Each structure stands twice: as structure tokens, then as C-alpha cells.
Amino acid sequence: MHRRIIAPGALAAATLLLAIPASAATHSPGAPGIGDPYYPDYGNGGYDVSHYDLRLTYQPETDQLSGTATISARTTQDLSRFNLDFLLDVSEVRVNGAKAEFTTARQHELVVTPKTPLAKDTPMTVVVRYSGVPSSKSAYGFTAWQRTPDGGVAAGEPESAWWWFPSNDHPLDKATYDVSVAVPDGTQAISNGTLQSTSSRLGWTRWNWRENKPQATYLATLALGKFDITTGTSESGVPVINAYSKDLGDNDGAARASVERTGEILDWLTGYLGPYPFSSAGGYVPNTKAGYALETQSRVYYSPRQFANGSNTSVVVHELAHQWYGDSVSVKGWKDIWLNEGFARYAQWLWSEHEGEGTAQQLADYVYASYPADDPFWTVKPGDPGPDKQFHAAVYDRGALAVQALRNEIGDEAFFTLLKGWPRQHAYGNASVADFQKYAEQISGKPLAALFDTWLFQPSKPPAPAARAASLAKDPAPAQPKSWKKIQATNDVHTH
Incomplete structure (x- = not known):
């Protein structure tokens, strides 16, 4: 018989382990990314957010933003710590009322360790107090916060939240929002949804x-500055709120001539895509230098450059079509971007037909004929373009060409049933290209x-027999x- 000698340190460690409840020992950190191969560090694991309550104060002269984010979530595993995607300076974090430890990691991660580990499927309220100058922060060599002469704007894809609120920043984790912002009198704060109230004090x-x-x-937006706000209602009864910077200069008239048609275009789109999925609609045009537009939910962001050559209803059609394809039904992963851009571009083709400037078929034929087989255009796969080509022109034009090929293959009756049915089938959720193919086969x-492989996944021009088979x-x-140049002028809507 042999006696086992245990060193004092090991004995202490063993005693400590015995003191930890067995359930706590199984808790583990949430993943620092949600699992998207395009952007491995975006989003987080271990929890699911249901609501963001953001109560903020902003000083336009200094670009100083401060406030409190209250995040309602539920754990999806036995959780010892978790990450939030965020860049501003944090002064305090509480989890379920108790102060939590926090630190930063990587380029945009806030790492939170609750005082007590959380069991799986536990409600979690996270309060983050923070402040900072968003325009002074950068990650991965860029900043998504746009400073304007009278304030700032958060609108970017695939990321912009880090610069103004802590979040689980990936489309897979959608939530509702309350955004409350105090600004000096004479400055306005524009965000998504419905304006519940305003109040002034001191x-x-x-x-x-x-x-x-x-x-x-990425669809949450915040615009701070001096705006002229217009309100109205579409013929179908959707409230429309638009806003225009007061210093748009020569672009002001064209911007208003375009964005003020939001209600009309929205009602027209319902004929193809079904009932509008949100409680309000509209857009805003701040005095930014960037040239892109973005389908920020219910309140589209447009840069002034979109209207540099006069009115531009085509870009309004594109961004409003995204309210169904991209906003209500969001991608499961960023590789599924065709579900957003291919269909928003196809809506522009349908608008061209509506305006008598070329049918969808004519536009599809022109796209196919415009690029020879050896053009790099055909090497981009709309069904999985890769992160570097996520917003390549081919995702839009070849993507819409694939939609027309599908229409010709299944016939108009099934196609337009599909076009309306898809947003209803996955309303307020997420879906993939594979999900869409399955639904199209079902319909x-x-x-x-x-057909999907030929038009979406092959890095080559579909051969003439395949093209003829798709009419x-x-x-x-x-x-x-006639509409071709107008539509091509919107090819950079998401390029920034």
C-alpha cells in the first residue's frame, strides 16, 4: 500500500474546486464571434438580444456622445462571461443589477464578466454606461461614424453600431429598439421607426x-444635426417621415423630388412584395461626403451625392425594396447577400418597366450581352461572393439576372407568388439562399x-444554351x- 503525497498548493486547489457548485464549473465564455466566416469577429455567442433601450446625450459642437444602453437578452448556454461589440469608453457595466467586471479585447470587443455565472435560458439585463467621441474611434483601419458640419451620422453596412451603442452586431440577432437622444435646442435626432415624443428642458x-x-x-441608424422634417401618409395609410439637412445646397431640390415620392413608391412595391412590414417609412439626407445609400430600417439613409445629377427615384426603389428583402427578412450569413441585393436591383428593373424605360427582360438581356465571357464580372458568384466582393456590381446585376432567369424558368404566376410569399414566410426573421431555393421549388x-448553381454559384458566364433555356x-x-444608365448610377449605393 502506497501513500499519495499531495502538495499544499494542489490541496488548496482541490479544496477550492470542491467549494464551487458543480453547475458553476460547467459555465463557459460565450464565443467572441457569432460564427460568420465572412466576419469571424462580428457578433457574439452565448446570448440572444430581444431589445435595446438607448438613452443618449449628444453635443454636436464636440461630437461628444454619452449615455446608457440597457440590453434585454437571454442566455443560450451556461455563461461565465460574454462579449459585446463596442468602441466607446465604458465607465460601468451591470448584469442583472450587479456590477460586472469588464475589459476590452481585439479591436472592437467589450468583454463582460458577470458577478455570478448565468445558467442557460436565463433572462439577462445588461446596463452599459459609456461616453466618447465617435469620430475619434476606428477599428480595422476605418471609422463608420460620419461627422457632418452640424453633427454626425451612424449608417453603415455591415457595421456601424460599434460607434454608438454596444450590441451583438450580426443580422442573426435582431431586436426591437427604443432610442432616446437629447440634443441642444435647434438640433434634431433622427432614428428608426416612429417618433414617440419630443420634450424640451433647459x-x-x-x-x-x-x-x-x-x-x-446594422440597420439601426442615428442622425444628429439640423434637419427639415416632413411628415405625411402614403395612400395605403403608412406614416412617412423624411428629413433633409438644411445645408444640402444645390442637391436639396433633387433630394426632395426623389425622397418625397417614398409613399407612392412604397404603395407600388406592395403590389409586388406584399404588405409593407413596418409601422412607418421614410428617408433622410444628411450633409455627408460619402456617396452610398443604405436601407436603414424604416428610415433610409441617402447621401447627397445620390442626387447630384437630379432626381433619382431608382435609388429610392432600391432601398425601399430592401425593407422586405434584407430588413424584414434578413440574411442568415453575409454570404447570403444576394437575397438582399439581387432582389432590390430587380425591383429597379420592375420600376424601369413601370416608367416605360425598359422591361426587366430587356435589362436582363442587356446585362448578359454586355459582359464577354472573359470579363471578371462573371467570376463573382452572387450566391457566395466573398467578403471582399460582397458589394461588387455583379452581386447586383448578375444577381438580378439570376432573378429573371428564375422567373423565366418557373413562369410569372409562380414567380410573383414567390416574390410576395417569401417576405411573408420569413417575416422579421433570417434566411439563406438555400432556404430560398427550397421555397422556390416548393412554390x-x-x-x-x-439553375441556382448556374446563375449564382459558377464563377463563369452561363453558356448560351443555359441562357436560351432561361429565355x-x-x-x-x-x-x-433607357433606364440602364440611371440604374448603373446606383451601383455604388453600398460601396463605402
Whole structure:
């Protein structure tokens, strides 16, 4: 018989382990990324957010933003610590009322350790107090906060939340929002959803906005500055709120001539896409230098440059179509971007037809004929373009070409049933290209794997037999549709 000698340190460690409840020992940190291969560090694991309550104060002269974020969530595992995506300076974090330890990691991670580990499926309220100058913060070599002469703007894809609120920053974790911002009198705060109220006190005005439908973090927007705000109602009864910076200069008239048609275009889109999915609509045009537009939910962001050549209803159509394809139904992963951009571009083709400037078929034929087989355009796969080509022109144009090929394959009756049914099938949720193919096969009763592979996943121009089978490219040199240049001018809507 041998006696086992235990060193004093080991004995202490063993005693400590015995003192920890068995359940606590199984708790583990949430993943620092949600698992998207395009952006491995974006989003987080271990919890699911249901609501963000953001109560903020902003000083336009200094770009100073401060406030408190209250995040309602539920754990999805036995959780010892978790991450939030955030860049501003944090002074305090509480989890379920108790002060939590926190630190930073990587380029945009706030790491939170609750006082007590949390069991799986436990409600979690996280309070983060913070402040900072968003325009002074950068990650991965860029900043998504746009400083303007009279304030600032948060609107960017695939990220912009880090610069103004802590979040689980990936489309898979959608939530509702209350955004309350105090600004000096004479300055306005624009955000998503419905303006619940405003109140003024001691030289400050507080603006209270609410988005009551699930919203992806990149679709949350905040614009702070001096705006002219217009309100109205579409013919179908949707409240429309638009806002224009007071210093747009020569672009002001064209911006208003375009964005003020939001209600009309929205009602027109419902004929193709079904009932509008949100409680309000509209857009805003701040005095920014960037040239892109973005489908920020229910309150589209437009840069002034979109209107540099006059009115631009095509970009309004594109961004409003995203309210169904991208906002209500969001991607499961960023590789599924075709579900957003291919269909928003196709809506522009349908608008072209509505305006008598070229049919969708004519536009599809022109796209197919415009790029020879050896053009790099065809090497981009709209169904999985890669993070570096996520917003390549091919995702838009080849993506819409794939939509037309699908329409020709299954016929108009099934196609337009599909176009309306998809946003209803996955309303306020997430879906993938594979999910869409399955649904299209269900609606049409046809096997579509070969068609999807040819038009979305092959890094080459679909050969002439495939094009003819999809009723495309019958004319080797089709005339350029009248709307072509207008639509091409919006190819950079998300390039920034």
C-alpha cells in the first residue's frame, strides 16, 4: 500500500474546486464571434438580444456622445462571461443589477464578466454606461461614424453600431429598439421607426424613437444635426417621415423630388412584395461626403451625392425594396447577400418597366450581352461572393439576372407568388439562399438546383444554351434600355 503525497498548493486547489457548485464549473465564455466566416469577429455567442433601450446625450459642437444602453437578452448556454461589440469608453457595466467586471479585447470587443455565472435560458439585463467621441474611434483601419458640419451620422453596412451603442452586431440577432437622444435646442435626432415624443428642458430637446419590429444592428441608424422634417401618409395609410439637412445646397431640390415620392413608391412595391412590414417609412439626407445609400430600417439613409445629377427615384426603389428583402427578412450569413441585393436591383428593373424605360427582360438581356465571357464580372458568384466582393456590381446585376432567369424558368404566376410569399414566410426573421431555393421549388413544383448553381454559384458566364433555356440572350446585341444608365448610377449605393 502506497501513500499519495499531495502538495499544499494542489490541496488548496482541490479544496477550492470542491467549494464551487458543480453547475458553476460547467459555465463557459460565450464565443467572441457569432460564427460568420465572412466576419469571424462580428457578433457574439452565448446570448440572444430581444431589445435595446438607448438613452443618449449628444453635443454636436464636440461630437461628444454619452449615455446608457440597457440590453434585454437571454442566455443560450451556461455563461461565465460574454462579449459585446463596442468602441466607446465604458465607465460601468451591470448584469442583472450587479456590477460586472469588464475589459476590452481585439479591436472592437467589450468583454463582460458577470458577478455570478448565468445558467442557460436565463433572462439577462445588461446596463452599459459609456461616453466618447465617435469620430475619434476606428477599428480595422476605418471609422463608420460620419461627422457632418452640424453633427454626425451612424449608417453603415455591415457595421456601424460599434460607434454608438454596444450590441451583438450580426443580422442573426435582431431586436426591437427604443432610442432616446437629447440634443441642444435647434438640433434634431433622427432614428428608426416612429417618433414617440419630443420634450424640451433647459436648452435641450429629447427625441424618443421606437422600432417595434425586430431589426438587425446594422440597420439601426442615428442622425444628429439640423434637419427639415416632413411628415405625411402614403395612400395605403403608412406614416412617412423624411428629413433633409438644411445645408444640402444645390442637391436639396433633387433630394426632395426623389425622397418625397417614398409613399407612392412604397404603395407600388406592395403590389409586388406584399404588405409593407413596418409601422412607418421614410428617408433622410444628411450633409455627408460619402456617396452610398443604405436601407436603414424604416428610415433610409441617402447621401447627397445620390442626387447630384437630379432626381433619382431608382435609388429610392432600391432601398425601399430592401425593407422586405434584407430588413424584414434578413440574411442568415453575409454570404447570403444576394437575397438582399439581387432582389432590390430587380425591383429597379420592375420600376424601369413601370416608367416605360425598359422591361426587366430587356435589362436582363442587356446585362448578359454586355459582359464577354472573359470579363471578371462573371467570376463573382452572387450566391457566395466573398467578403471582399460582397458589394461588387455583379452581386447586383448578375444577381438580378439570376432573378429573371428564375422567373423565366418557373413562369410569372409562380414567380410573383414567390416574390410576395417569401417576405411573408420569413417575416422579421433570417434566411439563406438555400432556404430560398427550397421555397422556390416548393412554390413552383420544379427542381431548381441546376439553375441556382448556374446563375449564382459558377464563377463563369452561363453558356448560351443555359441562357436560351432561361429565355435570355436571344438577341446577341440588344439595344441599351433607357433606364440602364440611371440604374448603373446606383451601383455604388453600398460601396463605402
